[in-house]
Amino acid sequence: MNPKIEKLIKLFAKLPRVGARGGQRIALALLQDKTGRGTALANAIVDAVENIAPCPCCGVLTDRGIGTCEFCRDASRQNGQLCVVRDLSDVWTLEKSSVFHGRYHIIGGLLSGASGVLPQDLNISTLPSRINDEKITEVIFALPNTVEGKTTQHYVMSVIGDTANVNFTELASGVPLGGDLDYIDDGTLSLAFGGRKSL
Amino acid sequence: MNPKIEKLIKLFAKLPRVGARGGQRIALALLQDKTGRGTALANAIVDAVENIAPCPCCGVLTDRGIGTCEFCRDASRQNGQLCVVRDLSDVWTLEKSSVFHGRYHIIGGLLSGASGVLPQDLNISTLPSRINDEKITEVIFALPNTVEGKTTQHYVMSVIGDTANVNFTELASGVPLGGDLDYIDDGTLSLAFGGRKSL
Numbered sequence: 542m543n544p545k546i547e548k549l550i551k552l553f554a555k556l557p558r559v560g561a562r563g564g565q566r567i568a569l570a571l572l573q574d575k576t577g578r579g580t581a582l583a584n585a586i587v588d589a590v591e592n593i594a595p596c597p598c599c600g601v602l603t604d605r606g607i608g609t610c611e612f613c614r615d616a617s618r619q620n621g622q623l624c625v626v627r628d629l630s631d632v633w634t635l636e637k638s639s640v641f642h643g644r645y646h647i648i649g650g651l652l653s654g655a656s657g658v659l660p661q662d663l664n665i666s667t668l669p670s671r672i673n674d675e676k677i678t679e680v681i682f683a684l685p686n687t688v689e690g691k692t693t694q695h696y697v698m699s700v701i702g703d704t705a706n707v708n709f710t711e712l713a714s715g716v717p718l719g720g721d722l723d724y725i726d727d728g729t730l731s732l733a734f735g736g737r738k739s740l
Numbered sequence: 741m742n743p744k745i746e747k748l749i750k751l752f753a754k755l756p757r758v759g760a761r762g763g764q765r766i767a768l769a770l771l772q773d774k775t776g777r778g779t780a781l782a783n784a785i786v787d788a789v790e791n792i793a794p795c796p797c798c799g800v801l802t803d804r805g806i807g808t809c810e811f812c813r814d815a816s817r818q819n820g821q822l823c824v825v826r827d828l829s830d831v832w833t834l835e836k837s838s839v840f841h842g843r844y845h846i847i848g849g850l851l852s853g854a855s856g857v858l859p860q861d862l863n864i865s866t867l868p869s870r871i872n873d874e875k876i877t878e879v880i881f882a883l884p885n886t887v888e889g890k891t892t893q894h895y896v897m898s899v900i901g902d903t904a905n906v907n908f909t910e911l912a913s914g915v916p917l918g919g920d921l922d923y924i925d926d927g928t929l930s931l932a933f934g935g936r937k938s939l
Binding site: 542543545546548549552553555556557558559563565566567568569570571572573578579580581582583584585586587588589590592593602603604610611628629630633636 | 744747748751756769772778786791792810829
């Protein structure tokens with residue numbers, strides 16, 4: 542195979558959820574395209590990679606030149622609520638559902654012995670001062686409902702500690718909407734039973 | 741969402757088999773990467789898009805500067821066999837299986853009333869002269885085993901016509917290796933029965 546095409550396929554194949562066959566399809570589509578999609582994509586990648594950086598306040602990726610991100614600039618979002626999430630895709634998911642209209646804080650990972658993620662790898666050192674400066678009254682943890690998510694949540698709570706008069710909350714656990722009990726795992730079922738509501 | 745990121749996601753999402761969620765994952769991975777994968781990918785795209793073009797002889801994508809492709813340059817492949825395929829990914833599939841060691845001819849599509857693909861859209865006008873020049877004795881059709889593939893095959897045969905003393909062959913139809921009769925469609929089963937071999 543031509544080395545230029547082979548290199549392109551390899552780079553595409555390493556992207557999330559693409560793989561070897563997907564990389565071939567994508568490379569072929571770009572090379573056979575006559576509308577300049579390949580060049581447009583290359584330009585968009587360079588433009589984004591060079592000009593996008595994490596917001597120094599909350600960690601949301603934003604234009605490097607402007608300083609803080611659209612959430613931190615939006616004064617209407619300063620409602621005392623701060624939602625702690627793992628990464629930007631969680632922010633996008635929450636924004637799409639329109640359930641939350643406060644500020645975000647991206648910690649950038651979960652503590653994990655297996656993957657070697659340590660406290661200093663997480664974006665949490667500025668959290669106590671943020672809570673004071675932005676008069677946060679409620680910290681909502683929207684981390685994955687896994688052992689690692691819960692471990693990280695407890696660690697973040699200990700870092701914030703008693704620095705402020707702040708309530709900690711976490712998302713409810715239970716049976717998902719449309720969830721059939723047949724297909725629910727025991728852990729979820731146990732949490733749903735433990736958290737059952739009176740009617 | 742940041743417009744630069746949004747644009748990047750949209751361009752990725754339009755690539756084959758990626759889609760909206762895949763585009764998000766890929767854009768995030770590139771933006772959060774610290775090893776320069778984004779820049780490397782952008783450079784590889786530009787390098788390939790600008791320097792790769794179809795081989796003027798057979799249609800295989802190759803370096804624009806060199807002229808003909810690696811298959812057409814390879815004298816050991818001039819064995820009188822010419823394999824007619826739809827596109828480059830079919831060439832890669834055949835190469836991977838090592839079942840064929842002759843020349844290829846990519847026609848670049850299949851005749852289709854529904855998609856509006858007409859004979860002049862196919863790379864077949866040079867086929868008769870190729871067959872003469874390269875002393876082809878067997879034209880092997882490895883087109884998809886569909887109505888459109890068979891229609892195209894018959895059209896290509898009529899174009900080559902009596903220009904040369906050439907044998908036409910096509911890949912065998914039948915039950916795939918490991919194929920369970922329970923999961924085989926009626927059309928394949930009927931072809932497999934019609935083409936049964938004596939033992």
